[in-house]
Amino acid sequence: xxxxxxxxxxxxxxxxxxxxxxxxxxxxxxxxxxxxxxxxxxxxxxxxxxxxxxxxxxxxxxxxxxxxxxxxxxxxxxxxxxxxxxxxxxxxxxxxxxxxxxxxxxxxxxxxxxxxxxxxxxxxxxxxxxxxxxxxxxxxxxxxxxxxxxxxxxxxxxxxxxxxxxxxxxxxxxxxxxxxxxxxxxxxxxxxxxxxxxxxxxxxxxxxxxxxxxxxxxxxxxxxxxxxxxxxxxxxxxxxxxxxxxxxxxxxxxxxxxxxxxxxxxxxxxxxxxxxxxxxxxxxxxxxxxxxxxxxxxxxxx
Amino acid sequence: xxxxxxxxxxxxxxxxxxxxxxxxxxxxxxxxxxxxxxxxxxxxxxxxxxxxxxxxxxxxxxxxxxxxxxxxxxxxxxxxxxxxxxxxxxxxxxxxxxxxxxxxxxxxxxxxxxxxxxxxxxxxxxxxxxxxxxxxxxxxxxxxxxxxxxxxxxxxxxxxxxxxxxxxxxxxxxxxxxxxxxxxxxxxxxxxxxxxxxxxxxxxxxxxxxxxxxxxxxxxxxxxxxxxxxxxxxxxxxxxxxxxxxxxxxxxxxxxxxxxxxxxxxxxxxxxxxxxxxxxxxxxxxxxxxxxxxxxxxxxxx
Numbered sequence: 001x002x003x004x005x006x007x008x009x010x011x012x013x014x015x016x017x018x019x020x021x022x023x024x025x026x027x028x029x030x031x032x033x034x035x036x037x038x039x040x041x042x043x044x045x046x047x048x049x050x051x052x053x054x055x056x057x058x059x060x061x062x063x064x065x066x067x068x069x070x071x072x073x074x075x076x077x078x079x080x081x082x083x084x085x086x087x088x089x090x091x092x093x094x095x096x097x098x099x100x101x102x103x104x105x106x107x108x109x110x111x112x113x114x115x116x117x118x119x120x121x122x123x124x125x126x127x128x129x130x131x132x133x134x135x136x137x138x139x140x141x142x143x144x145x146x147x148x149x150x151x152x153x154x155x156x157x158x159x160x161x162x163x164x165x166x167x168x169x170x171x172x173x174x175x176x177x178x179x180x181x182x183x184x185x186x187x188x189x190x191x192x193x194x195x196x197x198x199x200x201x202x203x204x205x206x207x208x209x210x211x212x213x214x215x216x217x218x219x220x221x222x223x224x225x226x227x228x229x230x231x232x233x234x235x236x237x238x239x240x241x242x243x244x245x246x247x248x249x250x251x252x253x254x255x256x257x258x259x260x261x262x263x264x265x266x267x268x269x270x271x272x273x274x275x276x277x278x279x280x281x282x283x284x285x286x287x288x289x290x291x292x293x294x295x296x297x298x299x300x301x302x
Numbered sequence: 303x304x305x306x307x308x309x310x311x312x313x314x315x316x317x318x319x320x321x322x323x324x325x326x327x328x329x330x331x332x333x334x335x336x337x338x339x340x341x342x343x344x345x346x347x348x349x350x351x352x353x354x355x356x357x358x359x360x361x362x363x364x365x366x367x368x369x370x371x372x373x374x375x376x377x378x379x380x381x382x383x384x385x386x387x388x389x390x391x392x393x394x395x396x397x398x399x400x401x402x403x404x405x406x407x408x409x410x411x412x413x414x415x416x417x418x419x420x421x422x423x424x425x426x427x428x429x430x431x432x433x434x435x436x437x438x439x440x441x442x443x444x445x446x447x448x449x450x451x452x453x454x455x456x457x458x459x460x461x462x463x464x465x466x467x468x469x470x471x472x473x474x475x476x477x478x479x480x481x482x483x484x485x486x487x488x489x490x491x492x493x494x495x496x497x498x499x500x501x502x503x504x505x506x507x508x509x510x511x512x513x514x515x516x517x518x519x520x521x522x523x524x525x526x527x528x529x530x531x532x533x534x535x536x537x538x539x540x541x542x543x544x545x546x547x548x549x550x551x552x553x554x555x556x557x558x559x560x561x562x563x564x565x566x567x568x569x570x571x572x573x574x575x576x577x578x579x580x581x582x583x584x585x586x587x588x589x590x591x592x593x594x595x596x597x598x599x600x601x602x603x604x
Contacts, residue, residue, distance in 0.1 A: 035469065035482070036468065036472035036473075036482075037460060037465045039468060040460055040465060040468040041460065094421060096420075096421060097418045097421060116396075116399045116471050119398060120464050120471075123424075124459050126428050127428075127455050127459030127460070127464060128455075130451055131452070131455040133451070134455055142447070143444040146444040146451070149448070149451050150433070150436035150437070152432075153436055154429075157429030157433055158342055158346065160429075163339045165422055166419070167337065169418050169419070170338035170341065180338075
């Protein structure tokens, strides 16, 4: 699928390309078998194919590309991260959790199917992520594959994404301060964004120095992403976002916006973006997409 | 903890020993952090510590022992299998799934905590399983570790346990025949039992010949286990079982008992047990525990 004429790839065409590639991967992996499991595969495809920004896959694949990793292999690792992200959305949307009816402009899985199927579709995507990483198509060296497993498992478990979601559920009971909201968001969304970056670097066997710089980049865009999300919840357009907004206020939750105010939150997001770009100073023009991505994250409307 | 006097270890003391070891591992791994995630860790410990037969860990550790694997390492791999098993019980017990209030003689996680915490505790144990396998404490060779990941991920995903649970949920709509119920059970419980055996063999770098024999053993005890479960659902004592029984009939589900009748189901379980023991003919007295285990599986009352 590589273009034969060399030209600067814009961020939007990069998003389009990775979305198509991830859709193709999931369509291939999630062909429904001819038995009662067909419903499970249908639910997995409903959630995993044809929606979302694919921010995490784009990060992973772009960073792997900096180190010359074959794109097809990077796409499979990116599919693992996206499978974890999608499973978390399915479970977070459940009535017992955030109780959302709409996601990526479509009915959520428990609405389109039922709650039991949604629980299982999430669980199945969770397992699928590690199946993908164990397969040698991701990398010939088992040492690299097991490193990918370690990064992704840590980032998605109780010391990562799931732990952040627990803190979020407890938020209304506890009245968090800025420090705690920052920690919550570093776990809930930051951990998987950082994992995407680290997995790209691990696939490319990047030097310790490069990994440290990229980790700094990831931490900053992760936090900027969340502040932008909080701003969108207040200022955004539900139709563009493809999901329900104004939820934080309705639930009386502390967010970066309630704790910092609109103005300072916006400012903080921009500071983080510039800081993220600063971490890339050792990389040349081939990291321009990552620079554009950092800026996009605070300017997006969905 | 090894005894200094050599003596035949009875099956019951083997169960006691592995239970204590798995409890110690989970107590160690699941120390609650001093933040709002404490509730998540409490829920994970509630489900993972101090209950259950630990059949899968016992299988894995015993088979690893046949090939001289260091016990501490095997216990960590066994903890991964048990973490997957426990997560599946938490999710299966949810109101949207089997809606059970009692498990291993204790309130289920969504009863003792709440549904959202139960979903997250399951998800966290799921991720923890792969964290455990990625850690080099399980085996120094990354090739062995990634093989463990592959076996466990495949056995727990849509082509394994989660797929079997989906078939089970669809059972009342479709009216399964014996072939389909067998397939369902091979996925729902058989896959993880077989994975326990295969992981023990992988840890011990067993020969292809030994693995084939052990896989045959696993397949037969897995099916015998499920037939025994169906028999227990009809004939068992709820207090001993520590969970609600007579559910299959109430739900009008086809089981080995409804399809074969009590007599033939009992007979079939015993045939499978003898067949399982037959697969072990190439192993000496060191496999006696596995032989006893095969017989225990059809004679247990919990």
